[in-house]
Amino acid sequence: MIQFPYRPRWLSRSLLCAMLPAALCLQPSVASEFEEEDLRIARELRELALTRNGGFDVVEDLTTRIGPRMAGTEADARAVAWGEALLNDLGFDRVWLQPVTFPTWHRNLEVARIVSPVEFNFAALALGFSPATPAGGVEAEVVMFDDLDALEAADPTEVEGRIVFVRNRMERSRDGSTYGPAVRARSVGAQLAAQKGGVAYMIRSIGTSTNRFAHTGTQRFDVGVRSLPAVAISNPDADHLERLVAGDEPVRLHIEVDAEYVEAYTSHNVIGEITGSEMPEQIVALGAHLDSWDVGTGALDDGAGIAIITEAARLIMQREERPKRSIHVIYFAAEEIGLWGGRVWAEEHNQAGTMPNVQLGAESDFGAGPIYAISARVSDEAWPVIQAIQAELAPLGIELGGRSASGGPDFIPAAPFGMAAVDLRQDGTHYFDYHHTENDTLDKIDPEQLAQNAAAYAVLAWLSAQSPISFGSGPGLINQSR
Amino acid sequence: MIQFPYRPRWLSRSLLCAMLPAALCLQPSVASEFEEEDLRIARELRELALTRNGGFDVVEDLTTRIGPRMAGTEADARAVAWGEALLNDLGFDRVWLQPVTFPTWHRNLEVARIVSPVEFNFAALALGFSPATPAGGVEAEVVMFDDLDALEAADPTEVEGRIVFVRNRMERSRDGSTYGPAVRARSVGAQLAAQKGGVAYMIRSIGTSTNRFAHTGTQRFDVGVRSLPAVAISNPDADHLERLVAGDEPVRLHIEVDAEYVEAYTSHNVIGEITGSEMPEQIVALGAHLDSWDVGTGALDDGAGIAIITEAARLIMQREERPKRSIHVIYFAAEEIGLWGGRVWAEEHNQAGTMPNVQLGAESDFGAGPIYAISARVSDEAWPVIQAIQAELAPLGIELGGRSASGGPDFIPAAPFGMAAVDLRQDGTHYFDYHHTENDTLDKIDPEQLAQNAAAYAVLAWLSAQSPISFGSGPGLINQSR
Numbered sequence: 008m009i010q011f012p013y014r015p016r017w018l019s020r021s022l023l024c025a026m027l028p029a030a031l032c033l034q035p036s037v038a039s040e041f042e043e044e045d046l047r048i049a050r051e052l053r054e055l056a057l058t059r060n061g062g063f064d065v066v067e068d069l070t071t072r073i074g075p076r077m078a079g080t081e082a083d084a085r086a087v088a089w090g091e092a093l094l095n096d097l098g099f100d101r102v103w104l105q106p107v108t109f110p111t112w113h114r115n116l117e118v119a120r121i122v123s124p125v126e127f128n129f130a131a132l133a134l135g136f137s138p139a140t141p142a143g144g145v146e147a148e149v150v151m152f153d154d155l156d157a158l159e160a161a162d163p164t165e166v167e168g169r170i171v172f173v174r175n176r177m178e179r180s181r182d183g184s185t186y187g188p189a190v191r192a193r194s195v196g197a198q199l200a201a202q203k204g205g206v207a208y209m210i211r212s213i214g215t216s217t218n219r220f221a222h223t224g225t226q227r228f229d230v231g232v233r234s235l236p237a238v239a240i241s242n243p244d245a246d247h248l249e250r251l252v253a254g255d256e257p258v259r260l261h262i263e264v265d266a267e268y269v270e271a272y273t274s275h276n277v278i279g280e281i282t283g284s285e286m287p288e289q290i291v292a293l294g295a296h297l298d299s300w301d302v303g304t305g306a307l308d309d310g311a312g313i314a315i316i317t318e319a320a321r322l323i324m325q326r327e328e329r330p331k332r333s334i335h336v337i338y339f340a341a342e343e344i345g346l347w348g349g350r351v352w353a354e355e356h357n358q359a360g361t362m363p364n365v366q367l368g369a370e371s372d373f374g375a376g377p378i379y380a381i382s383a384r385v386s387d388e389a390w391p392v393i394q395a396i397q398a399e400l401a402p403l404g405i406e407l408g409g410r411s412a413s414g415g416p417d418f419i420p421a422a423p424f425g426m427a428a429v430d431l432r433q434d435g436t437h438y439f440d441y442h443h444t445e446n447d448t449l450d451k452i453d454p455e456q457l458a459q460n461a462a463a464y465a466v467l468a469w470l471s472a473q474s475p476i477s478f479g480s481g482p483g484l485i486n487q488s489r
Numbered sequence: 490m491i492q493f494p495y496r497p498r499w500l501s502r503s504l505l506c507a508m509l510p511a512a513l514c515l516q517p518s519v520a521s522e523f524e525e526e527d528l529r530i531a532r533e534l535r536e537l538a539l540t541r542n543g544g545f546d547v548v549e550d551l552t553t554r555i556g557p558r559m560a561g562t563e564a565d566a567r568a569v570a571w572g573e574a575l576l577n578d579l580g581f582d583r584v585w586l587q588p589v590t591f592p593t594w595h596r597n598l599e600v601a602r603i604v605s606p607v608e609f610n611f612a613a614l615a616l617g618f619s620p621a622t623p624a625g626g627v628e629a630e631v632v633m634f635d636d637l638d639a640l641e642a643a644d645p646t647e648v649e650g651r652i653v654f655v656r657n658r659m660e661r662s663r664d665g666s667t668y669g670p671a672v673r674a675r676s677v678g679a680q681l682a683a684q685k686g687g688v689a690y691m692i693r694s695i696g697t698s699t700n701r702f703a704h705t706g707t708q709r710f711d712v713g714v715r716s717l718p719a720v721a722i723s724n725p726d727a728d729h730l731e732r733l734v735a736g737d738e739p740v741r742l743h744i745e746v747d748a749e750y751v752e753a754y755t756s757h758n759v760i761g762e763i764t765g766s767e768m769p770e771q772i773v774a775l776g777a778h779l780d781s782w783d784v785g786t787g788a789l790d791d792g793a794g795i796a797i798i799t800e801a802a803r804l805i806m807q808r809e810e811r812p813k814r815s816i817h818v819i820y821f822a823a824e825e826i827g828l829w830g831g832r833v834w835a836e837e838h839n840q841a842g843t844m845p846n847v848q849l850g851a852e853s854d855f856g857a858g859p860i861y862a863i864s865a866r867v868s869d870e871a872w873p874v875i876q877a878i879q880a881e882l883a884p885l886g887i888e889l890g891g892r893s894a895s896g897g898p899d900f901i902p903a904a905p906f907g908m909a910a911v912d913l914r915q916d917g918t919h920y921f922d923y924h925h926t927e928n929d930t931l932d933k934i935d936p937e938q939l940a941q942n943a944a945a946y947a948v949l950a951w952l953s954a955q956s957p958i959s960f961g962s963g964p965g966l967i968n969q970s971r
Contacts, residue, residue, distance in 0.1 A: 071732045243930040250553045448725040
């Protein structure tokens with residue numbers, strides 16, 4: 008392996024190679040091997056990050072000065088302006104907006120209560136894209152199902168004219184893997200209940216909190232397909248309803264929803280670039296989403312992610328050394344209601360033919376719990392680089408994960424185009440106690456855990472930018488799963 | 490010490506003494522010594538209680554079939570009927586209602602929000618006896634004070650025309666001693682702010698929850714004294730407001746309250762008696778309150794207390810042996826808004842001259858946390874009996890506390906009449922996470938902890954009923970404090 012210990016700063020290995028006959032410019036014998044200086048800088052970034060607040064100032068400002076910022080609201084526009092100003096203030100080399108157009112939905116009112124045998128008001132939230140009830144609401148007897156499979160199996164005569172309640176409970180898990188199976192009841196249940204003749208739809212919240220917070224979230228929205236007014240009630244309220252349904256008397260509910268469907272609104276992805284010194288066209292893409300639900304202040308979802316990637320980039324920008332590849336910080340638009348920002352970003356790279364330039368996509372969108380593993384969808388050749396990066400993350404308690412990764416929700420649309428992706432997997436044990444509820448507020452973020460996240464993203468971004476090889480974005484990674 | 494090991498059941502020690510010349514009927518050398526059989530029964534009660542659910546069925550039924558039951562509402566009347574039916578069904582020897590008349594208050598609406606510099610809706614609850622705002626609410630700049638002392642010290646020119654916000658935070662404690670100092674801001678703050686010319690009053694909730702639940706509760710209500718519309722906001726919301734107040738711009742709030750004052754409503758204490766076999770006129774008075782706040786389902790406050798004392802009495806009633814003294818289970822009315830049930834109970838005993846017959850008053854009204862100590866306000870002669878009772882409670886993890894006790898909120902009005910009182914002190918570390926919030930629901934009760942409570946009350950009630958001596962209610966205990 009050739010070393011250039013006395014090489015001047017401006018004389019990079021790639022520039023040197025360009026100046027020499029190819030045979031003389033041997034690649035390092037191990038392609039994954041980072042230059043010592045790059046490793047030293049990664050370690051310094053990591054240690055410095057742990058002495059700081061992880062970008063808590065960023066999420067504090069976002070949640071306090073903007074607050075909830077549902078896609079398509081006035082606050083969405085203020086958040087975009089906030090993000091653009093922040094990235095400019097921080098000294099990114101380039102900052103730009105990428106228009107994103109999407110349908111959206113606004114909540115005006117939701118009421119859900121037991122009418123008989125005993126009156127009781129639920130803690131409830133309408134689900135995203137719920138149609139409104141007639142003014143004054145609907146009242147009907149409830150029919151309860153254990154889960155969506157039971158509803159699917161039900162005879163329509165059981166459902167007709169009833170309010171359908173699906174009671175399945177989301178279990179707690181570190182990796183969040185219990186969310187997917189449970190959330191189907193939210194995503195597609197109302198359409199199914201409509202097909203069977205129900206008059207309204209209600210679910211136990213898809214969350215692990217034992218507090219009286221209902222969990223909202225989007226539903227599959229198919230233009231022209233009939234759906235039902237749909238609400239979620241909190242876990243304690245679902246327990247309460249189940250106790251009454253278990254009794255002898257029929258249980259009648261009243262549900263009222265007022266909400267509006269908005270056909271098209273244009274928001275923006277906000278993108279800041281630290282321009283690479285040697286391969287500026289190559290992009291290390293760090294993402295988080297700027298929009299939130301309309302309840303709470305979107306602190307964990309996804310103010311934390313905004314803070315983490317911003318702090319990681321800020322740490323790198325504060326050094327004299329520039330990364331070889333460009334680093335992009337992307338504040339995605341309208342994630343919550345359909346990954347719209349991610350779709351636009353992926354489509355534009357695909358159409359421009361620049362997806363192979365994306366070294367990796369990695370989004371922080373799972374709260375502020377500590378990262379415990381790194382997984383990656385990269386080429387076989389690049390996997391040793393990921394292993395080398397993990398070695399620098401190990402002091403943060405981060406293990407080597409597997410070879411499948413999505414990169415996070417907003418990078419899912421890039422998967423069909425073969426984008427390399429890295430997941431820094433966070434401990435989500437408590438994430439679903441707050442996710443999509445009124446209770447997702449700043450105080451739920453632990454600055455020390457936030458700093459661990461920022462440290463990991465700084466190391467990942469820096470070393471990915473300095474990597475001796477590409478991570479392999481392109482057709483070879485499409486549908487790759489190991 | 491004289492033992493009557495072969496004495497027939499019907500021949501009690503006191504009856505025997507009445508039949509013999511006084512000199513022959515020696516008192517036991519240690520007045521506190523229980524008969525072996527009484528101790529054996531106490532131990533059996535204790536052990537059996539731990540195998541049961543502590544009365545969870547009772548609080549489950551109360552919270553589910555009645556739900557919230559604010560004093561003076563339709564649900565209050567349903568709760569009284571529920572309680573009367575329950576005590577009759579359980580086979581109490583006598584069950585009766587004691588009318589209790591009081592002023593009350595009903596919440597219709599509360600809205601509290603930041604208008605500028607950034608709009609934000611608070612999680613808020615009006616405080617009990619808050620007057621209404623004018624329709625449409627009031628809007629004004631906020632002035633923030635660290636605590637009530639700071640408000641007291643403030644020059645009226647700081648307050649005039651403003652919405653007053655007092656930000657003091659209740660700290661967590663096992664014994665709940667941090668509640669009293671903090672709650673003054675709720676009890677008397679609005680009247681003070683009115684005197685200084687404020688237009689509305691707002692506090693940080695008097696609770697320890699970090700969730701977005703506001704804490705309601707009563708305020709001092711003096712007829713004819715001007716007060717202000719008053720609300721509490723949750724801890725995270727108070728943090729949010731403080732962050733904005735710390736900024737450069739003035740912060741304007743909007744508060745709207747609609748509520749009604751009700752001059753007089755008559756509810757009832759519900760009382761069940763296990764009639765004593767030897768001293769039926771002597772009363773072991775176990776209390777809990779049947780009313781709750783109008784938010785949540787009053788599970789911890791005070792459905793748990795209702796469950797605990799009911800289960801303790803049920804355990805005793807299920808035995809063949811009868812207690813020597815009578816045991817009263819009292820479901821007090823209208824505790825939350827002014828200890829009205831307790832006042833009537835105390836006054837009636839006082840006027841009837843029967844307070845000296847009250848062996849003790851002990852109310853369970855601090856949730857369902859485990860009991861860790863027994864304290865008592867009893868005569869010097871009776872203190873060794875309390876020590877002997879504590880010895881039987883020790884296997885439950887209950888230590889001997891001190892010689893001051895209130896008996897619980899509803900027995901406070903009996904203190905001026907010299908009632909002996911026992912406190913079974915519960916661990917309240919988490920009580921103020923739920924107290925007086927929407928989140929006080931059944932799932933917050935741990936049946937095992939509830940059973941520990943029921944075990945302790947069963948042992949206390951049984952041994953107090955069998956005690957060889959009176960605990961000393963009467964003039965000698967007035968204002969006694971050690």
